[in-house]
Amino acid sequence: MARQADSGGGPHITNTAVDCTADYLIQIGILRGDLNLTLRVEPPPPDDDAPLATAERRLARSLLHRWRAEADAWDMTDPEPLPVRWTPSRRVASAGEYMPAGSGTDTIAGAFLMLRPRRRLVVLGSAGSGKTVLSVLLTLELLARRLTQGEDDVPIPLVLSLESWDTRRQSLTEWLVDRLRQDHPGLPPVDGVHPARRLVDDRRVLPVLDGLDELPPHRRAEVLDALNAGLGSEADAVLVSRTAEYGHLDQEGKGLRHATVIESLPLRPADVANYLRRAQPPARTAAWSRLLETLQKEPSAPVSWALTSPLMVWLVRRSYEQHPADPRELVDRKRFPTRAAVEAHLLDRIVPAAFPPRPPDPGRLHPPRAWDAERADAWLSYLALLLSRREESELAWWRLYAAPLPRLLALPALLATGILLSLVIKAGMSGYAESAPLGDLSVTTAVTGGIIFAAIARSVTASWFGQRLTEPRRSANPLLFIHALRSLDRHARVGPLVRLATLAGGPALIVLLLSLYVFVTPNPVLVWFSVGGVLPVLLMIVYAAPADTVDAATPDELLRGERSALVTTLTMVAPLIGAGVGAFFGLSGGSWGWGAAVGAWAGASATLVLLSPWSRWILAKCSLAATGRVPWSLMAFLKDARAAGLLQLSGGTYRFRNHRIQERLAERYAQERGTASPNSEPPPVPALADSRDFTVEHTADHYRLRGRSRRLSLAHWTVLGPLMAVFVVRLSVTGQWQDPASWLVLVFWPFIGTVITVTGFLMPRRRLELELTRDGVTSVIGRRQRSYEWRHVERITVRRAVVRGRDVPSYVLQVRLLAGARRPPRRSRLGEGWYFVLPLGSSSSVDPQLAAALADFAGVRWTSPSVDR
Helix, strand or coil: CEEEECCCCCEEEEEEECCCCHHHHHHHCCCCCEEEECCCCCCCCCCCCHHHHHHHHHHHHHHHHHHHHHHHHCCCCCCCCCCCEEEECCCCCCCCCCCCCEECHHHHHHHHHCCCCCCEEEEEECCCCCHHHHHHHHHHHHHHHHHHCCCCCCCEEEEEEHHHCCCCCCCHHHHHHHHHHHHCCCCCCECCECCHHHHHHCCCEEEEEECHHHCCHHHHHHHHHHHHHHHCCCCCEEEEEEHHHHHHHHHCCCCCCCCEEEEEECCCHHHHHHHHHHHCCHHHHHHHHHHHHHHHHCCCCHHHHHCCCHHHHHHHHHHHCCCCCCHHHHHCCCCCCCHHHHHHHHHHHHHHHHCCCCCCCCCCCCCCCCCCHHHHHHHHHHHHHHHHHCCCCCECHHHHHHCHHHHHHHHHHHHHHHHHHHHHHHHHCHHHHHHCCCCHHHHHHHHHHHHHHHHHHHHHHHHHCCCCCCCCECCCCCCCHHHHHHHHHHHCCCCHHHHHHHHHHHHHHHHHHHHHHHHHCCCHHHHHHHHHHHHHHHHHHHHCCECCCCCCCCHHHHHHHHHHHHHHHHHHHHHHHHHHHHHHHHHCCCCCHHHHHHHHHHHHHHHHHHCCHHHHHHHHHHHHHHCCCCCCCHHHHHHHHHHCCCEEEECCEEEECCHHHHHHHHHHHHHHCCCCCCCCCCCCCCCHHHCCCEEEEECCCEEEEEEEECCCCCCCHHHHHHHHHHHHHHHHHCCHHHCHHHHHHHHHHHHHHHHHHHHHHHCCCEEEEEEEECCEEEEEECCEEEEEEHHHEEEEEEEEEEECCEEEEEEEEEEEECCCCCCCCHHHEEECCEEEEEEEECCCCCCHHHHHHHHHHHHHHECCCCCCC
């Protein structure tokens, strides 16, 4: 406080307050004189959630753009959302809050957000009834509310296919985090790291899970158990499934806990008529009038019944939106007397409608390709036939190699390419051959050494990753060694002790061998083995791990990753093999070390390229395209087919938008070419009781099958096949193909395999028994007996045998045991948690009496192979 004299003679009082609070000023009370304040504005406290909110908005915008594109491809919202309706399920009881019947995206989004205390919704429906459409529209509405209406408390819906979740390897949280990292790598970081973990842990994302009904029956229960455990008591989720499959799980007590269950209803013909009336071009009003009138006035007509499915509504709109297509033909009851006839006709028209002839836009830098509709139909039909015959739904580019034509051309193509490479190597190393003491033999020796060491590295890597070298490899950055090690550990199929011994003992062995060379004995073999043998194997394991095919964003990314991995092995593994061979010859006192290194590098590179998934893909694409089965630009065509609404992405693979499209295309392709339809019923299997080789005893308490069977050894072909491929590479690349005697190698390995198979078949018949009781199942094969108690068995079915990670063309009765059950000996293991019971031969068909006995004694554990497709 300061006193001064004012003009009146009195003191002038000035009060100054510095560094105090408002409370202090209020406590001062009544002041005399002026009050001077020094204000200091404190910055607001930092908002720790601001970076996370930014990541949320970026994720929501990305998902909104993606699902708007999906909705546009299916015409879900143009000119307005499809009039999909729902009702509380009458066949599956709800364990959550009641949700009234309704229709429209805004209504279902509002009703979902009103669910308390937790938002768990199960959307059921039959095939093509609109359950997936309903889930997509719900996703779009939730995203729109968050981004355009400012409802920040609305969770971000994340639509995922349950096929990509390995519940035995990942928890729900880890799976969601991995998918966010894989599918959205560009999200802004939070605290310096990707925000996926924070988004999941803080429950900012809503899992919308589809494809439960497309899983094998045993996996459905596993997924729901893991889902219930991952959600806990408070987390939210949306689950989409067919009614029958989910209802069966719910009856077993495996349903989603605390969930509200609704079912999508068929579309009303009158609603479909109004929707199509708004969607049709004005110039086509006359062409559509007859169909729309039928929908309004004749709801029981075949076409009216057919158009109660959103799939068929989309098909009819796409098929008849342009002249000269005339939708009035659908009203003709003589031509289309049933609903099935209408649906088959629409399915036949979908591919031409998806690829209409359009002139390219000269103003665009990269206009879309104009595919011929007739050829596109043939290409997609062939791909559908391949999938149906393999009983699959996912179209993976690396599995096209399994088509009949590429497999038939594999050996000739390998020989031809190897011979061309041998001519290139011979021309490039002609100077080295002239100066080498052994001439051309020196070149052959160096190239052979590179081939052998590359084959060893590849074989060890295949064993490490469970024989998955036919799958694409992840993109490998040589500079990110620690990241590569994490991926190596995640995909390994060997035990932890083997991993530790290899990763710790391998470098130690290299140091030991080089130390022995430097300090003990200068033997060049030590350098050769360490640099050209052990080190390439370690790098091959680290940088050649299989990719996460189910978690990949697109198939193109998997293809780019495979090319990147191939380049990495050619620039890191092959040069080390060459350096090892060159060091051996150079340190041995010769002057041809550099030439030997180049030759070994060439041989190793040829082996790694010719036996890679990329070379199989090139062979499959070129052979199928040359014969007109697929287009030359296959990946671009599949991408355009997805944009046209025919395909959809499923991890790193494509799949047909609806399984009925795949079935119809495959059936029509088979009929046009006079082959057996993939959906036709197999011929009846004769009863074992009628066979003279087997006797059957069947009572109320047990079923016993006794007999003798010949051996049909096929498992050894999984080993002889890769060996033969390596020897073919050596024969062709080294130039030994010029020696007629060397061609005997092409006969030797098939001869050995045939001898083993024939020898096994001619040996005395082995004892074969199977006994089913109320307690369990027992099998006897020769002198070996296997027993499994039903209380330890989760499932029993017929599956293809898997030997050393490879499918064998033989079917086996197998069991999957419950967690905690005692594990049988190693020789009974078949991989993926399955155990051997009884061999059944080359067909998956089961004797009717045996199937009936399995259903009786195993109960719900038994799954017919026809159901497990």
